[in-house]
Amino acid sequence: MSNEKSFHMTPDEFRRHGHAVVDWIADYQSRIESFPVLSQVKPGEIRASLPADPPAKGVSFDAILGDVEKLILPGVTHWQSPNFFAYFPCNASGPGILGDLLSSGLGVQGMLWSTSPACTELETHVLDWLVRMLGLPDKFLSSLCKSGSAGGGVIQDTASSAALCALLAGRERATQYNSNKKGCDGRLVAYASTQTHSSLPKAAMIAGVGGDNLRLIEVDENFAMRPNALARQIEADKLAGLTPCFVCATVGTTSSNAMDPVAKIGEICRSHNLWLHVDAAMSGTAAVCPEFRHMHDGIDLADSYNFNPHKWMFTNFDCNCFWVADRKALIQTLTILPEYLRNQATESGTVIDYRDWHIQLGRRFRSLKLWFVIRHYGVEGLQHHIREHVRLAQQFADWVRKDDRFELAALAPLNLICFRHKAGDEANQAIMDRLNRSGDLFLTHTKLNGKLTLRLCVGQTNTQARHVENAWRRIKEEAGKP
């Protein structure tokens, strides 16, 4: 084609090196259980192995890939190990990885409908599929959008960004879109439970509402928000001349998987005209199985809802699905188009410019990986694996219940089990530290009622019965040590 000098990788070189990377990943998947789950390196160890200066000249791709094995892998904590039970899953799958690869290959920037219509329309379509798959209310469907007041869904990066967008929309609705123009006035108030995710205080700080003005409402004995306490706080704030604007209910808290009572909270929000956001970051995926949908009771009262396919639905990070009942409220909050440039096409749903649905302006073609995952598994396959994860977690809970030395520390409605050794904080810390140092599995902890509590979360794609059985065996083993 040209004899111009070039350092670019040609399509044929890409083919060859691409096969090598795919092979590397396939091999990684096959040998993943041979690595310690939690990386064992010391701070600074990885940096120290890298050359101080950037390379003046390029090196071969084989050398780069070799360095991944040699220099990077020892510093990896293996989130894709079936023995990863920490935090929450961030699971991946073959179809998810390959959908994302295709997104990188197409290299599309979907800020506007016109900058790649397929990027926008596939996303809208797949998010409508998910409304059906999770049994969410019709008001979240884009396909029902005939006028500016209907809803729709968008892929965000994370639940943190979704919560921020929801808070902003609530802030603007409560101030008649005046905070956007004049700035916040120090009188806005928002609400979540004491068990809410740390992204909510962060969102309140970012949005100019202020961390102190996010009221953390007390919870009941199961760590779920007390609706009466919420109602009382709203009344008190209104009496004090403040402006309540937003409530976040959590369906499956990060700490203990507690389920806030969405229906009761929703009625309170409705009566005070507050934006209700429902955060189901991990647990939302369970709603693909009808038998778990009761956690969503009252969701028809929500203004926005989100869950993360990148947590428990085999779609690699990042992929958060966020729906609003009133797209106009979201767009009016986040658009940077002056009034005279807004048009019926974008607000009526003929065309969506997703740039106006989130914080960033640029965006990659993230719906591909979600589409790949849903089509590869089918609803049937997703249900099978989610049910199996819940079954394994419940089996673990039974083992804990039946062992006199241990106790459950919270309800365990789905795939997260909070438990502890009865000997107290020090013993639990020691058990966890020894397990994590062993590399055999990775657990994390939380505090519930002031007590250090171990968390075992089942959700990694390839976790099977034998991994959970081994986890329980190892926990008992470490608990038996002096």
Next chain:
Amino acid sequence: MSNEKSFHMTPDEFRRHGHAVVDWIADYQSRIESFPVLSQVKPGEIRASLPADPPAKGVSFDAILGDVEKLILPGVTHWQSPNFFAYFPCNASGPGILGDLLSSGLGVQGMLWSTSPACTELETHVLDWLVRMLGLPDKFLSSLCKSGSAGGGVIQDTASSAALCALLAGRERATQYNSNKKGCDGRLVAYASTQTHSSLPKAAMIAGVGGDNLRLIEVDENFAMRPNALARQIEADKLAGLTPCFVCATVGTTSSNAMDPVAKIGEICRSHNLWLHVDAAMSGTAAVCPEFRHMHDGIDLADSYNFNPHKWMFTNFDCNCFWVADRKALIQTLTILPEYLRNQATESGTVIDYRDWHIQLGRRFRSLKLWFVIRHYGVEGLQHHIREHVRLAQQFADWVRKDDRFELAALAPLNLICFRHKAGDEANQAIMDRLNRSGDLFLTHTKLNGKLTLRLCVGQTNTQARHVENAWRRIKEEAGKP
């Protein structure tokens, strides 16, 4: 291993399907010039071709990949075509794509140092490399961080998010970290030029500062901010009892590639103790060539700086590099850790928890693709291609200058040429529409001094002399039509 029922893709299936996707992308790269650059589909056309209901059962991977070709490709606007001259480049490359593939395969979530030390340390290291590669001031180096007051770099998703983080840090510094607690008070003021990117007004709205309180400072005949006008406005705002907190200077505006005078703006910021953020989203990449670094004169006065390797440095979206001179100011703004949990390890640089350096909490292993790109090309290769892009753009500018029917509409310091046909707006609109409809190339427009102006931006990875020559030939051809 197990006879449990599974819908998962096995490592061997992943290997086979992964090779097929790699081959598809290599073929796509080879035939990309055969597609119309701008997708020619009508609104709703892609959605209409997709089944209304989600699939109950999974389908074969071959069927999914076949549907990409059949259903998705017609709706793709080909940002990776060498005939893409619109907006700004969002270029990709073989090493970038494969680095990102590896990130998906490892499936690491790098919110904390401990959740994957290599994810954090490679990022810190590569961002230090880039300080050297772009000739940025030492104060942005993480490796010099010995105490809580030193700087460092982080990968953000986009320049929009980086600008928001910078504004928030400026807001907090100006209010002694009180806005985070109590919310904004409606008295904060920020500054940018009339030519600033739309992400700045958006950031002012999100941050509770208010769009009206982002002062858009007038520009000179070259569309660069007038420092005197900035100084006057700050004085006036202070006299009015307001709280100036932040200035954004742009090095290469999106509209016309205008260069704000950073040194003069920096002196004004210094004298008023305002946070100075420098946005070099596209143009920053040019600084890998020493001869273009004059645009950074005065950068030593900046509190933060960012550029997008995903625009012009062959690293596929998303990848924004953001540096601060004082990491403590950024962390104190964005951390959700209560004071008593902050520790010397994170603030001194022994360990970085990047969760506290941006809006989101979760994050993928984005430094891998950047590391792959830098090592594949070497500094030499990057310089070669950036110089070549600038040379081709400058050659195009010469052709415009020498053609009586056309004129340049702005200085053209690098790779973006703003030009127009002298016959007026209607003629320019018609030329652009016909070119874009032809599919031969893709151009976009701006308004400068009230006149519709065409923009030709050279930066797609594979754009060569023949593509720019063809663009000029086609532009002249369409201009010659009645």
